[in-house]
Amino acid sequence: MRLGISELFTGAGPRDGSWSNDAARLIEEIGFASVWLPEHVVFFPEYKSQYPYESGGAQEVHRMLGVIDPLVLASSIAASTTTLRIGTYVFVVPQRNPIITARQVASIDQLSGGRFEFGVGVGWAVEEYDALDVPFGRRGARMDEYLAAMRALWSPEELTSFSGEFVDFPPLYCFPKPVQSRLPIIVGGNSDASLRRIVEVGDGWAGYSRTTEDIEIFVERLATAMEAAGRRMSELSLKVGRRSKGKTEKDWEDDLAYIESVEKLGIDEVVVSPRIGDEHYERDMRRYAEIVGL
Template sequence: MKLGISELFTGSDARAGSWSTDAAQLIEEIGFNSVWLPEHVVFFPEYRSQYPYESGGAQEVNRLLGVIDPLVLASSIGTATKTLRIGTYVFVVPQRNPVITARQVASIDQLSGGRFEFGVGVGWAEEEYAALDVPFARRGARMNEYLAAMRALWASDELTEFSGEFVDLPPLYCFPKPAQPRLPIIVGGNSDASLRRIVEYGDGWAGYSQTFDDIEAFIAKLSTAMEAAGRQMSELSLKVGRRSKGKTEKDWEDDRAYIEQVMALGIDEVVVSPRIGDENYERDMRRYAEIMDL
């Protein structure tokens, strides 16, 4: 059973810096495969944009309020751990300059010894895009081109150039390069556009808040699309996110049952978000790991 954990390391807490690395070391020690870091650059008291995963809207999103920048935190965790895989779940690619992002991601992969996985998405909140002065329209096309540009920047020690609608780079050198020969791009989302993006640019899928039927249907469509593109499903790492509905042992046992069922569908890793608070964190995390049979 390969499990990742999505942790909410929030900068609104003065102790977040040291606590986050201590928590990551504990996560590594007790047997989790990976830690995944969410991203929202800014938050709003209310959203006009429709939250696509849960019914909680702004209240659910603002549970992440103050979350530490995922790339900065990934660098810190990478130097504090030895074997833990580290990823973003998910990084909103179109909101940031792709050259800077490519350099930051490659730096993290170098510092962690090749343990970084780049979970990516287009985002859903038009309010965030407006605050960052980035067009919300055609964000999917922008993301696709940014991913292609970053792949080009990571690929060779020789001069790189790239020309497109959103990115126009003259011949240049961009260093460092990732430690991994092919740094994994894990594409988030449950839409047909996400599926096409996996086939063209991705090394995996990061699903979220999916029923068993939804997961099975998505994998079937993805398999067909991969075959049509001349790619194999074995090239992909399939992950789904699981948010616990509470913090009792019964809730955690429900997590285990869910994990066993989705892994039977061909999922490689489940990224869990157990509702474990700061108080007695180590005790509860160890008990959670015991129930998960880590």
């Protein structure tokens, strides 16, 4: 079982944005496999959109003023570490131009020596889409096409063209190319559309705030769909996000029981979320490492 950490690096507070690199080096030193960077381009004082996960996450999002851009931060962390895998959990693909995103992602993979994983999702806040002047409707179809265009741009071919409903460009050069022969696309979400997307284009799943029962059902459905498509489950990396609770001894016992339970279900990595800025942050990270034997 691998253990990763998801963090909201805000670039604010008593320490400036350089703390993100300090934290990444510590995460690597302790023995975590990866660091995952959440994405919201902008935040709002009020939301009409319904947060799709648990209430603690909604409260956190509603308190946020901003986070460091995950792709910019990923390149900085890549320069500060040597073995830590770096990913987005998750990047809202339909909100950004796919040619620019493809170049940025490939650049990070080059600079990190092939350590980047592209966790992707469609997002949930209509307010963000409105602010960016991107239609919220059919965002799933837009994301599917954007991912297809990016895969084409990452191919070894020097000249790439693409023609679709949302993306259309003539033969062009788009460099650099990723180091990894197939840069991992990790599909976020728990919906039927997410499951379909994993089977069609994905290299893994990024679940979040799911009970073990929910995870078991999703993994079984995914295995059935993968077999029907002629793919093997061994082709996928399955990850689930685990929101950190208070840190009583009972909390640690619950965390360990959860990690052991999802490992039996075929999950490869649990991504935990202790928060930067907490005075006990390093202690909690080391405790997580201790309970899973890093």
